[in-house]
Amino acid sequence: xxxxxxxxxxxxxxxxxxxxxxxxxxxxxxxxxxxxxxxxxxxxxxxxxxxxxxxxxxxxxxxxxxxxxxxxxxxxxxxxxxxxxxxxxxxxxxxxxxxxxxxxxxxxxxxxxxxxxxxxxxxxxxxxxxxxxxxxxxxxxxxxxxxxxxxxxxxxxxxxxxxxxxxxxxxxxxxxxxxxxxxxxxxxxxxxxxxxxxxxxxxxxxxxxxxxxxxxxxxxxxxxxxxxxxxxxxxxxxxxxxxxxxxxxxxxxxxxxxxxxxxxxxxxxxxxxxxxxxxxxxxxxxxxxxxxxxxxxxxxxxxxxxxxxxxxx
Amino acid sequence: xxxxxxxxxxxxxxxxxxxxxxxxxxxxxxxxxxxxxxxxxxxxxxxxxxxxxxxxxxxxxxxxxxxxxxxxxxxxxxxxxxxxxxxxxxxxxxxxxxxxxxxxxxxxxxxxxxxxxxxxxxxxxxxxxxxxxxxxxxxxxxxxxxxxxxxxxxxxxxxxxxxxxxxxxxxxxxxxxxxxxxxxxxxxxxxxxxxxxxxxxxxxxxxxxxxxxxxxxxxxxxxxxxxxxxxxxxxxxxxxxxxxxxxxxxxxxxxxxxxxxxxxxxxxxxxxxxxxxxxxxxxxxxxxxxxxxxxxxxxxxxxxxxxxxxxxxxxxxxxxxxxxxxxxxxxxxxxxxxxxxxxxxxxxxxxxxxxxxxxxxxxxxxxxxxxxxxxxxxxxxxxxxxxxxxxxxxxxxxxxxxxxxxxxxxxxxxxxxxxxxxxxxxxxxxxxxxxxxxxxxxxxxxxxxxxxxxxxxxxxxxxxxxxxxxxxxxxxxxxxxxxx
Numbered sequence: 001x002x003x004x005x006x007x008x009x010x011x012x013x014x015x016x017x018x019x020x021x022x023x024x025x026x027x028x029x030x031x032x033x034x035x036x037x038x039x040x041x042x043x044x045x046x047x048x049x050x051x052x053x054x055x056x057x058x059x060x061x062x063x064x065x066x067x068x069x070x071x072x073x074x075x076x077x078x079x080x081x082x083x084x085x086x087x088x089x090x091x092x093x094x095x096x097x098x099x100x101x102x103x104x105x106x107x108x109x110x111x112x113x114x115x116x117x118x119x120x121x122x123x124x125x126x127x128x129x130x131x132x133x134x135x136x137x138x139x140x141x142x143x144x145x146x147x148x149x150x151x152x153x154x155x156x157x158x159x160x161x162x163x164x165x166x167x168x169x170x171x172x173x174x175x176x177x178x179x180x181x182x183x184x185x186x187x188x189x190x191x192x193x194x195x196x197x198x199x200x201x202x203x204x205x206x207x208x209x210x211x212x213x214x215x216x217x218x219x220x221x222x223x224x225x226x227x228x229x230x231x232x233x234x235x236x237x238x239x240x241x242x243x244x245x246x247x248x249x250x251x252x253x254x255x256x257x258x259x260x261x262x263x264x265x266x267x268x269x270x271x272x273x274x275x276x277x278x279x280x281x282x283x284x285x286x287x288x289x290x291x292x293x294x295x296x297x298x299x300x301x302x303x304x305x306x307x308x309x310x311x312x313x
Numbered sequence: 314x315x316x317x318x319x320x321x322x323x324x325x326x327x328x329x330x331x332x333x334x335x336x337x338x339x340x341x342x343x344x345x346x347x348x349x350x351x352x353x354x355x356x357x358x359x360x361x362x363x364x365x366x367x368x369x370x371x372x373x374x375x376x377x378x379x380x381x382x383x384x385x386x387x388x389x390x391x392x393x394x395x396x397x398x399x400x401x402x403x404x405x406x407x408x409x410x411x412x413x414x415x416x417x418x419x420x421x422x423x424x425x426x427x428x429x430x431x432x433x434x435x436x437x438x439x440x441x442x443x444x445x446x447x448x449x450x451x452x453x454x455x456x457x458x459x460x461x462x463x464x465x466x467x468x469x470x471x472x473x474x475x476x477x478x479x480x481x482x483x484x485x486x487x488x489x490x491x492x493x494x495x496x497x498x499x500x501x502x503x504x505x506x507x508x509x510x511x512x513x514x515x516x517x518x519x520x521x522x523x524x525x526x527x528x529x530x531x532x533x534x535x536x537x538x539x540x541x542x543x544x545x546x547x548x549x550x551x552x553x554x555x556x557x558x559x560x561x562x563x564x565x566x567x568x569x570x571x572x573x574x575x576x577x578x579x580x581x582x583x584x585x586x587x588x589x590x591x592x593x594x595x596x597x598x599x600x601x602x603x604x605x606x607x608x609x610x611x612x613x614x615x616x617x618x619x620x621x622x623x624x625x626x627x628x629x630x631x632x633x634x635x636x637x638x639x640x641x642x643x644x645x646x647x648x649x650x651x652x653x654x655x656x657x658x659x660x661x662x663x664x665x666x667x668x669x670x671x672x673x674x675x676x677x678x679x680x681x682x683x684x685x686x687x688x689x690x691x692x693x694x695x696x697x698x699x700x701x702x703x704x705x706x707x708x709x710x711x712x713x714x715x716x717x718x719x720x721x722x723x724x725x726x727x728x729x730x731x732x733x734x735x736x737x738x739x740x741x742x743x744x745x746x747x748x749x750x751x752x753x754x755x756x757x758x759x760x761x762x763x764x765x766x767x768x769x770x771x772x773x774x775x776x777x778x779x780x781x782x783x784x785x786x787x788x789x790x791x792x793x794x795x796x797x
Contacts (some may be wrong), residue, residue, distance in 0.1 A: 103640055174753045263754035264756075279407070
């Protein structure tokens with residue numbers, strides 16, 4: 001223990017000794033705590049960091065289905081990735097899905113939450129029913145919608161057939177003009193209730209007295225919504241947007257069940273592209289490079305989003 | 314001395330007789346029995362053999378029949394890992410890369426064999442074949458399967474175990490109707506009969522639809538969904554004279570033959586049921602069994618299902634009731650060279666910790682004795698692949714037209730065309746599948762095929778032109794690669 005640890009200004013040597021002992025004990029106590037938590041932190045870091053480090057490592061090798069070439073290949077996979085028009089197209093498709101589905105889910109979820117904020121009869125039953133799609137596995141939801149859109153037995157074509165008074169053979173998942181709407185309908189059906197639930201909770205927490213005050217002051221519905229309700233629910237709404245945005249960026253199951261990325265690669269998302277390359281064609285190192293790109297892109301988006309909503313603080 | 318000489322002769326004669334009796338007995342012992350006898354001591358500790366099998370009807374074979382029987386005979390339990398065909402390759406490769414030794418035996422589509430063998434995922438079976446005297450029974454596997462779907466670079470990696478081949482099914486009753494025969498001859502100038510060429514197919518199909526649409530019958534229905542269309546394209550393209558690659562390993566799939574096939578497909582859809590673009594195995598089966606289509610092409614089970622063979626079987630409850638039993642004829646598809654589409658071979662996983670026991674199980678499964686029972690299971694989908702299966706007296710009597718059915722399968726197996734099999738086959742097939750789905754989205758056939766050829770050349774370049782050329786040359790030299 002260095003001498004500087006002992007306070008020299010204290011006139012009573014006994015008190016000074018006791019104070020020094022207390023400081024020492026506190027320091028030891030703090031260190032002991034660190035020692036206790038160190039293994040857990042080490043394991044957590046190992047679990048979190050190791051796969052990332054390994055991913056980076058593999059992305060600089062050339063492991064394929066038939067070759068376990070672990071020699072350093074420089075930027076080979078990154079060059080190939082940048083040149084891959086299919087990869088960029090799949091990224092664009094992902095952005096399109098996200099850009100359309102996210103606002104629609106938000107607006108619909110908010111509208112439904114606004115509707116159910118009032119104590120209407122049968123509210124609990126309706127809310128429970130509305131939430132059902134969220135609890136279904138996305139691949140099951142995709143398979144269900146695949147049946148719904150089936151041209152021979154699907155109810156959608158059946159209903160259209162009744163309406164037009166003849167057989168309707170609409171190939172929802174093949175026709176290039178209909179395939180995006182079909183996927184988006186399934187996606188929005190499944191995940192709007194998630195938005196609805198979060199926003200319903202947020203709306204329930206809005207201070208009623210402020211709403212009453214606004215009403216007394218003669219503020220209209222829009223004014224009240226934009227000046228009082230929206231600022232109040234914004235933190236929850238921002239998190240909901242972030243979660244759904246990230247989810248949409250990883251969109252896989254519903255598209256896979258409905259189109260497998262087709263026709264051609266017209267609806268292939270970046271997750272499907274990575275799956276096909278990595279787990280069907282075993283271009284392991286190339287897929288590692290793609291995965292790293294996805295991680296980097298998502299990290300940037302998350303950081304910007306958190307900064308924007310000031311939650312990072 | 315004489316006595317001693319006599320004793321010596323007697324002993325020699327006795328030895329010779331015993332040796333002869335033993336060798337005759339050994340030769341008489343079937344490969345199935347040899348596998349059982351050899352497996353018994355290995356299974357004494359209560360081993361479990363894990364085998365990867367296609368999910369659904371296919372896996373009812375090991376689950377309901379062969380697995381329990383093997384356990385009863387040897388004491389070895391059989392665990393079946395079910396996977397859809399589209400995921401089997403991934404599962405096998407992932408397990409191999411992980412090195413867990415979780416799988417002992419595998420069902421492998423022969424077109425995958427070069428990839429799996431090169432990756433080291435499959436055990437070379439030659440030493441086992443020799444050790445357990447299976448070479449002779451391998452020779453009685455129908456030549457197409459034996460010569461084309463068993464070896465990579467001269468080594469045995471799998472036993473062909475499923476005679477998958479496309480068969481042309483047609484409505485005998487419609488082709489025999491006098492009014493239709495007369496009208497067809499008047500229109501086209503030749504007799505109404507199952508088509509020998511695709512031109513005839515187009516004419517007959519369009520004629521039937523025109524004549525029978527009011528009765529709810531279309532001229533034909535076909536697999537058009539991209540996954541199945543891949544096989545259909547490979548067959549028809551080669552029947553039209555197309556080659557996949559030229560001498561320099563440059564893709565020639567965009568040749569006039571390829572364009573002709575895609576263009577004709579699109580035209581033919583006009584006389585097929587609406588939405589045929591999405592027809593896979595089940596959709597096409599439903600239409601055909603309901604009697605709504607006069608002609609189709611599919612795998613052998615269609616023939617059994619159409620005949621209504623054991624339609625009361627619980628496992629087949631999903632199959633629509635056949636309204637056309639006794640009305641179906643079987644023959645070769647137009648062009649005469651059907652696709653040996655997919656199929657399965659039995660292999661041993663290189664990572665298995667009990668390869669010997671796994672091998673013995675697949676030898677027993679694949680043997681004359683056991684396979685003759687397995688191909689007749691009503692619920693399973695193993696199709697005849699041994700010479701003896703086509704002439705099995707029991708099979709010939711299963712339904713009234715079974716004789717014609719087996720004759721058609723045997724004929725198809727003799728002229729069948731192999732699926733393209735290269736290094737990274739799935740990448741080539743993926744480009745083809747995507748191209749077919751683009752066709753149904755309305756794109757131009759030539760443009761689609763040019764894109765496919767470009768993608769194929771890129772894949773070849775990445776694999777290595779010389780490396781891939783060697784594999785392709787070996788494949789193209791096989792009897793079933795191109796029509797002879």
